[in-house]
C-alpha cells in the first residue's frame with residue numbers, strides 16, 4: 034500500500050475485547066502486565082551474561098583490559114545514540130496512535146525500524162572489524178590476537194554471546210515493528226488493536242535498555 | 257474491589273444450594289460441558305480452553321512419567337547385584353540420566369502447575385479463562401517439542417551426565433549426545449516461563465468480583481508463588497545452559513579451567529535455578545494438600561494467612577540457599593556458614609505449613625477417603641524429607657553424606673514421597689471435577705497404602721546406605737551393602753503397583769465409574785460450585801464472591 038493512501042487521521046481508536054475479558058481496562062492491564070513480566074525474565078536472562086562479564090573481570094583484570102580496548106568504542110557510542118533516537122520515535126508512534134493519527138503512527142514506526150536497522154548494520158561492521166583484528170577466539174582456524182592472554186578469550190566470547198543475543202532481540206523487534214507498521218496502515222486496525230502498539234513499545238524500549246547496560250558493562254567498565 | 261476497579265456489587269448470584277455443602281446436580285453429557293462441547297481430535301489439539309489444555313498436559317506428563325519410571329525400575333534392577341553385571345557402566349550412566357532428566361524436567365517441574373494449575377486456577381478465582389489462552393496452547397506445544405526431542409535423544413543416543421549437567425564433564429569429557437538434550441531442556445524452560453507469566457497475569461487481572469487476595473484458596477497462592485519462581489529462576493537456567501551449549505560447541509571457555517574459566521561458576525548458576533526449582537516441585541504439592549485436608553476434616557484451614565505468607569516466604573528465601581549444594585566444592589567457610597544458616601531458615605515456612613495442616617486435622621470430622629490418605633502420607637513423608645534436609649544443611653554432616661545415597665533418599669522423600677503423592681492425591685480429589693466420574697474408592701485406598709508402604713520400603717534403606725557411605729551414581733558396591741539394596745529394589749516393586757493401579761482404575765472409571773455430582777466431597781471453593789465436569793466457560797453466570805475461603809462450618813455449629 035502506498036504511504037499516501039494512509040489517512041492522516043485522527044481515526045477512531047479502541048480495543049476489541051477478547052472473549053476471556055470483561056472490560057477493555059482489564060484487557061489492557063493484562064496485556065501490559067504480561068509484557069512487563071516477560072521483560073523481567075529477559076532481564077534475568079541477560080543478567081547471567083553480565084554476571085559472567087563481571088566475574089571474569091574480577092578474576093582476570095590483566096587479561097580483560099586489553100581485550101576491552103579492542104572493542105570499538107566509537108561504534109558502540111554511536112549505536113547507543115541511535116537506539117536512544119529509536120526509542121524516541123517509538124514513543125512518538127505510541128503517542129500518535131493514542132490520538133488516532135494513523136499516518137503519523139506508521140511513519141514513526143518506520144523510522145524506528147530504520148534506526149534499528151542502522152544499529153544492526155553498524156554492529157555487523159563492528160563484528161567485521163573484530164574479525165579483521167583477529168579478535169574471534171572461538172574460530173579455531175584463525176589465530177587469536179591476544180593468544181598470550183588466554184583468559185581474555187573468556188571476556189571476548191562473553192561479548193559475542195551478549196551482543197549476539199541482543200542483536201537477535203533487536204532483529205526480532207525490527208521485524209515485528211515492520212509487520213505492525215504495515216497492519217496499522219490498514220483501515221480499522223487502530224480501532225481494534227491500538228493497545229498492541231503500546232505493548233510493542235514496551236518491548237522496544239526494553240531492548241534499548243539492555244543495550245544501555247551492555248554498553249557500560251562491556252565497553253566502558255574495562256577500558 | 258474487583259480487579260477492573262468497579263466496586264463489588266452487593267448481589268449474591270450463587271444459589272444458596274450450591275454454596276451449601278450438598279451434592280449438586282450432574283451435567284455429564286449435557287451438550288455444553290467442556291468434555292462434550294466438541295469431539296474432534298482437532299478440537300483437542302487446537303483448543304484454547306484451559307481445562308482441555310490441563311488434560312493435554314495430564315496425558316503428556318503421565319507419558320513421560322512412565323518412561324522415567326521404567327528407567328528407575330532398570331536402575332533398581334541393576335543394583336540388586338553388587339558387581340554391576342546386569343548393565344555395562346555406560347548403560348547404567350545413561351539410565352540414571354534418562355531417569356533424572358525426565359523425572360525432574362518433564363514430570364515434576366511441570367506436573368501440578370500445568371495440569372491442576374491450568375485446569376483449576378481460573379475456576380478457583382471465578383474467571384472464564386486464563387488471561388492469554390492462545391499463549392497457553394503455545395506453551396504446551398513448546399513443552400512437547402522440547403521434551404519429546406530430549407527424550408528421543410536420551411533413549412536413542414543416550415547421555416551420561418546426570419540431570420545436573422555438571423561442567424566440565426558435560427562440556428569437555430562426555431562423549432554422549434549432550435547438545436540435543438540441553439537444547440530440549442532450554443526449550444522446555446520457555447514453556448515454564450510462559451505458563452508462569454500466564455498465571456501471574458491471570459491472578460492479577462482475572463479475579464471475579466469480590467475475590468480479594470485473601471479470599472483465594474491456598475492452591476492459588478501456591479500457584480502464584482510457583483509462577484514467580486518460574487519467572488525469576490528459569491531465565492538464569494536458560495542462559496546457563498546456553499553457555500554450556502556454546503562451551504561444548506565452540507569451547508568458549510567460561511566453565512573450562514584450562515581456558516581460565518571456572519566450573520564452579522556453572523554450579524552457582526545451575527543451583528541458583530535448581531534450588532528454587534525444588535520449590536517449584538514442592539510448593540504446588542503443598543497447595544494441593546491445603547485443599548484436601550480442610551475438605552476431609554470439614555474444618556477451616558488453620559492459619560490461612562500464615563499459609564499464604566509462608567508460600568511467598570518460601571518462594572523468596574529459596575533464592576538464597578543455593579550454596580548448600582556446594583559445601584564440599586571449595587566454597588569459602590564464610591559462604592558455607594551463611595548458606596547453612598539460610599538453609600535452616602527455609603525450614604521455618606515449611607514447618608509452618610505442616611503445623612497448619614496438623615492443626616486443621618485436630619478435632620476435625622475426619623473422613624479417611626483416598627485423597628485424605630494421600631494427604632496424610634504426604635505430610636509424614638514431607639516431614640522426614642524436610643528434617644533430613646536439615647541434616648544436610650549442617651556443614652559437618654554434609655561433609656560425610658554429600659553425594660551419597662543419603663542425599664538421594666532426602667530428595668526422593670520430598671519429590672516422590674511429597675510431590676508425586678500430592679499429585680496422586682489431587683488427581684483423586686479433583687477426578688470427579690475433571691471427568692464427571694467417581695473412581696472406585698476401595699481401589700483408591702489400596703493404592704494409597706501400597707504407595708506409602710512401597711515408597712518407604714524403597715527409600716528408607718537408602719538413608720542407611722548413604723550413611724554407611726554408599727556413593728550415588730555407582731552401580732558397583734561392596735557386598736555388605738547388598739541386603740539393603742535388595743530391600744530397596746523389592747520396595748520399588750510395591751511402589752510400582754501403587755502407581756500402576758491408579759492408572760488402570762482411573763481409566764476404567766472414565767467409562768464405568770459412577771457419575772459424579774457437582775460436589776461429591778461436600779467441599780468449599782468455587783470449583784465445587786460449578787457442575788462436574790464444568791461447562792466450557794466454567795460458570796453459567798459470573799460468580800460473585802462474598803464468602804471467606806474454607807468456610808466450613810464450625811464443629812459446634814454443625815451439631
Ligand code: HEM
Pocket residue numbers: 420534535537538580581599600602603606641642644645646648649650654657658659663666667670671
Ligand atoms: C522442600 C523441598 C525440597 C526438595 C524438593 C529438595 C530437593 C533436593 C534435591 C533434588 C537435592 C539433590 C540435588 C542433587 O545433588 O542432585 C537436594 C539436596 C539438598 N537439600 Fe534438599 N530439598 C528440599 C528441601 C530441603 C530443605 C528444607 C533443606 C534444608 C533445610 C534442604 C537441604 C538440602 C541440602 C543441604 C542438599 C545438598 C546435599 C548434598 O548434596 O550434600 N533441602 N535437595
Ligand SMILES: [Cu+2]
Pocket residue numbers: 530531534577578580581
Ligand atoms: Cu537445595
